[in-house]
Amino acid sequence: MFRYFFSFIITLFITFSLQAQIVCSNASKIALDKKIEELNKMKVDTFNIPLREGNIARIFLDTPYLEKTLEIGKKEELVINFVGFDCTTFVESVTAMNLLFNHAPSLRNLNHYATILERLRYRNGQLTGYGSRLHYFTEWVLNNQKKGILKDMTLEIGGQMYNKKINFMSTHISSYKRLIDNDSAVNTIRVAETTINQQPLSQIYIKDIAAYEDKIQEGDIIALVTKINGLDVSHVGIAVKKLDRIHLLHASQSSGKVVITNKPLAEWLKNSKLNTGITVARLNP
Structure with a gap:
């Protein structure tokens, strides 16, 4: 179809x-x-x-x-x-x-x-x-914060700093068709990665999400921080409330459609083998 x-x-x-x-x-x-x-x-x-x-x-x-x-x-x-x-x-x-x-x-x-x-x-x-294009979601948040559209709330809510070098795209050029034989685009991506790596990175670790859940609001933009080397996040969605618990409303590859997680976010991520935590961004009123 x-x-x-x-x-x-x-x-x-x-x-x-x-x-x-x-x-x-x-x-x-x-x-x-x-x-x-x-x-x-x-x-x-x-x-x-x-x-x-x-x-x-x-x-x-x-x-x-x-x-x-x-x-x-x-x-x-x-x-x-x-x-x-x-x-x-x-x-x-x-x-x-x-x-x-x-x-x-x-x-x-x-x-x-x-x-x-x-x-x-x-x-x-x-x-x-x-x-x-803002390929890395971390830069998507940083750049749209600069535009006055939203604010990264991760540290304010209770997140912690962490260290990681972001360079996945520039080290996997063959995985991106439009980067192959495109030195200008590759150089732009490397500049973007440098910009990200000059910024402090933060996340709310999975084990702490339940403790800070009451500070996450309906409509917050949630990104899942990944364990994959060189990559910042692996998935994004929008926080929604069900029975006073925060769930993730997201386009799910496994479900094949846009869904709300069947469990609250803290429990849904509890045994994740791919992710370490979340970041939270909030649109400005």
Whole structure:
């Protein structure tokens, strides 16, 4: 079914101040319009921004999981996909939709959504090639904090500092098709890794999540810190509350769709062999 949608991709060439080139299928455009209509009826613009994140995330439950949705074509373009998500594009799409509802109803459309998504997804808000995408979620948080969109809450909530060198992409170039024979993009990625490595890294260790759970709010953006050498996080999602416990609402590869964890986050991660802890980011009100 997914391949059917992508075989009918419509490329829209729209000139913004940032000269973005958009790729959006007709199916995604229809889905986006339906979500905007649904959220208008819910009057989510009356909620504060952090709380709104969780409410918006919930309307995407059961949306299919879909990998590599941004790797369309030979060059980097602004891909908008509401047919399926991986974990990162799910969080980006929900957050962009959230920020869209800061604006008047007349601006709640594909064009304006695209400008917001570009600002979130790319370093300093501008698409200038594959290397400009915020590939590492740690840099995604750092750069969007710099833009005034959100705040890293990890240390404030109770996290601890840890040391790790982030260099996975530059040491696994063959795993990234658009880095192969692309020295400019590789150099940009190395600069990004240097930026990350100059910043203090923090996490709330899995064993401590239950103790600090009451400081995590519905709508917080949760990233799972990984044990993989050179990599910062392995998965991301959005915190939601069920029976006063924090669960993770996320695009799940194993479930094949967007779901809420069947256990509270602390218990869900308890025996993880891949992760050591979490980071927490919160949208600014």
